[in-house]
Amino acid sequence: MITVNNNWVFIMQKDVYDPSIPDGQNSTIKNPISYDGTGEIGKRYIIPARQGRAVRLKKNQSILIYNTKGNQVCDFFALIDGAGSEFLSMEHTRTSLGRVYVRTGDTLVTNRRRPLIKIVEDTSPGIHDILIACCDHERYQQLGASSYHDNCADNFRMSLLAINVQIKHIPSPFNIWMNIPVTGNTGEYSWEAPVSSAGDFIKLSAHEDCIVVMSACPQDMTPVNGIGVLPAELEFELEN
Amino acid sequence: MITVNNNWVFIMQKDVYDPSIPDGQNSTIKNPISYDGTGEIGKRYIIPARQGRAVRLKKNQSILIYNTKGNQVCDFFALIDGAGSEFLSMEHTRTSLGRVYVRTGDTLVTNRRRPLIKIVEDTSPGIHDILIACCDHERYQQLGASSYHDNCADNFRMSLLAINVQIKHIPSPFNIWMNIPVTGNTGEYSWEAPVSSAGDFIKLSAHEDCIVVMSACPQDMTPVNGIGVLPAELEFELEN
Numbered sequence A, B: 001m002i003t004v005n006n007n008w009v010f011i012m013q014k015d016v017y018d019p020s021i022p023d024g025q026n027s028t029i030k031n032p033i034s035y036d037g038t039g040e041i042g043k044r045y046i047i048p049a050r051q052g053r054a055v056r057l058k059k060n061q062s063i064l065i066y067n068t069k070g071n072q073v074c075d076f077f078a079l080i081d082g083a084g085s086e087f088l089s090m091e092h093t094r095t096s097l098g099r100v101y102v103r104t105g106d107t108l109v110t111n112r113r114r115p116l117i118k119i120v121e122d123t124s125p126g127i128h129d130i131l132i133a134c135c136d137h138e139r140y141q142q143l144g145a146s147s148y149h150d151n152c153a154d155n156f157r158m159s160l161l162a163i164n165v166q167i168k169h170i171p172s173p174f175n176i177w178m179n180i181p182v183t184g185n186t187g188e189y190s191w192e193a194p195v196s197s198a199g200d201f202i203k204l205s206a207h208e209d210c211i212v213v214m215s216a217c218p219q220d221m222t223p224v225n226g227i228g229v230l231p232a233e234l235e236f237e238l239e240n
Helices: A090-097 A137-143 A152-161 B090-097 B137-143 B152-160
Strands: A003-004 A009-011 A045-046 A053-057 A062-067 A074-080 A107-109 A115-122 A175-176 A199-207 A208-218 A235-237 B002-006 B009-011 B046-049 B053-055 B062-067 B074-079 B106-109 B115-122 B174-176 B201-208 B210-214 B234-239
Touching: A045 A053, A045 A208, A053 A062, A053 A235, A062 A074, A074 A115, A074 A152, A090 A107, A090 B090, A137 B115, A152 A208, A208 A235, B046 B053, B046 B210, B053 B062, B053 B152, B053 B234, B062 B074, B074 B115, B074 B152, B090 B106, B152 B210, B210 B234
Parallel strands: none
Antiparallel strands: A003 A009, A045 A235, A053 A208, A062 A199, A062 A235, A074 A175, A074 A208, A107 A115, A115 A199, B002 B009, B046 B234, B053 B210, B062 B201, B062 B234, B074 B174, B074 B210, B106 B115, B115 B201
16 A cells, blocks of 8 residues: 655555565655656756656657766666556567667567657667666665665656556566677677767657656666766656 | 356457457367366376466476477466466566576576576477567467467466466566577577477476466467477476
8 A cells, every 4th residue: 555645655565566566765756757747848857866757758759868977777668658557568579670689760669569669869879778677676685785775666666656657567678778788609698888978868759648767777786887987867858 | 357157258348458358269268277277296288289278386396398299389477376466577587597598407587586487307409488578469460360360478368367367467478499599799589490309398396386377379470380380289297
């Protein structure tokens, strides 16, 4: 059960796993861009380091996501508005593309194989990931964290709770700027630093009305957000 | 809404997408191995060609899946019993393994990163897939099917409906014997015929009580179940 008032969110532990309930909290849950996630066209929004934000994107609108510092991964999710069970799906996108990497011009599809998000423009070298699950509480515990660690699964949950959208499942994200090269015949991959630069952006357009959720990945226990740098903020802007 | 009597299942179309409702039907829904999916140890069960079956696997028990004809892919799913939202997850398994292929000895994990299924033994050359979504109604329509085509998503749904288990999501399966080699630096893969032989089996053990669902993949519009052969049956057996 979740109770919300102006400043705090109270979450009662449940015996049965509920995918919508965060394992911990950060400021994401108190800072939606608006009460229902509707944004203003042309306004530059900030996703603070280690946090997430949800924004509604209408059919044919675009979102520009800026890698402000250059080293920051964005875990990107999209849900069909009003359903909650249909979302951008990497496993269906891989089938559709015939590749385990994406390129500019590609259209990413939902778990019902419908086109949802198109990569329209990308000023970075185009290295992104569609293979890896978003980080979560359990991941950081396994990496050795001794207490709660911000994570993309909770940022996804909180971004949506903050605009009163319930989910049934945490989809595998489109990991923008995440560098996971698959090498060798045995299918090994490695966790590498992003090859993007400060100010790089990616422009994505929507085939359908949807809710986009972005998490500025708080991973600081593997090098996916760069070596010797802290997880940073991201920015985004809507375009008609 | 779903109504079941002895012989037929009536499904009312809903406006909102419900992941538990099949797009069509075959005999899977009328032929559970028992009313709740409990099986007999040592009994050889048949999964007829193009159909699915659910079976309960207890902690430390094993299931042996036989590729009777040699060319048949098995879409394999596992759900934690009693939860419905925790299931074997390929995106979390790829993170855990550091590879996009599996090997004998590997442990596959859930979306909560808990060990669930271990590959104990494999008489085939060990070529299996953990990248591709299961086939579904939309996939066959896109491949050119003009009417309903049996599919693994519906077999998964029907296998569980047949033992009265509801689901909230169709996980990406462990595609046993499916041959999807990733080639080249640009991440392309190809759809190849299985390299397994008649009578090959794989033995999987359970870390937790779970419900296993297997679908004898009805794909006959790409070569994943072999070239010039029809989709075939599979067999399975439980072992203490």
